[in-house]
Amino acid sequence: MTATPIILCGILALIFSVALAADHSPLQDFCVADLKAPVLVNGRACKDPKLAQADDFFFSGFHRAGLTTNPVGSVVTPATVAQIPGLNTLGIAMARVDFAPWGINPPHFHPRATEIFTVLEGTLYVGFVTSNPENLLFSKVLQKGDAFVFPVGLIHFERNIGNGNAVAIASLSSQNPGVVTIANAVFGSKPDISNDILAPAFQVGKNVTNRIKARF
Template identity: 50%
Template sequence: MKGVEFLVALVLFALASKLASASDPSPLQDFCVAVNDTKDGGVFFNALFSLNLHLRSIFVSTDRVEVSKLAKADHSWHFSCSNYAPYGGLNPPHTHPRATEILVVVEGTLYVGFVTSNPENHLFTKVLYPGDVFVFPVGLIHFQFNIGHTNAVAFAGLSSQNPGVITIANAVFGSDPAINPDVLAKAFQLDKNIVKQLQSRFWWDNN
């Protein structure tokens, strides 16, 4: 009898695992009223008042990209504007674990691309001009590179109030504490001294 009960439980567990799915949670509220002062009233968001949105500017000197983004992403989206320096301005390979990104170029020329997951690891790339749109699927490694001789400007919208960002070089070679060089030497088929040299470099903060 116990064997039958175990078998039934196993079948139910298998069915439940097939039906289960995972995704970002729904937005925590339908809307957010921006106020200049909490005394003016307004709507709580995650137990905090939603104040007027403002832009936060980050200048990345090593990669020559200036990113302005909403300091608060109060709904199920995130928005940014990036200014890429002439030829060489780079938003290096990175991922957004919780969001799909849609990029619209408004000025200049960008070479962009993303890599599919294992085992294909297929690279999709395109050169974008003003008015062009490109979508980077959620979680996939992607990049943007200015190949023009003038500044490039692009707007990006991401489908999560907290999309997250993982810059690959930062995570691999700039972690704190550092990953054991033997691990990276074997993973990237590099000399251990080269790995140590990469780990000693300054890796800019993309958060």
């Protein structure tokens, strides 16, 4: 096989791998999610397009600041297919993230989406960690108008490092990106994960893991 066919095969493999990593492409103009449909599919079932209306593609909520009076000092206002049924099959979503002074959006990841995070107000320290075994931290201080990318499936975080409130917009490459907050998942699972697993995993005593569990 000559070099040109080999290069062509490599390009095609890359294209297909990228395509498989994203939500499926729509096969029609739109597929407004029927949020009450009894049919279970990989995503959301479509309602009759003749019943679609403008409100299926509309969301009002990003103009309001979220309440940040919680232990972490941040709150996320999502706009996914659950809030905008018209996003179904379109492969995008957004969220507004509000931060109190020194508030954090704790380490978490999105199992189905890459995120581009844009600061609207304030100064935020952000970062993500690569997978094992390197576990490299890529971090940056962002000012108003700056953006940072969190690759799909990687743990990332944000922290307001200013004395005033901060606001950011997250754009995500899935209509249903999902979110797994590490501390909640590990210490707040139902039923809970045994201390016989957590204590050696975190290299602490069982009394420590019990105290952490009590907070979740």
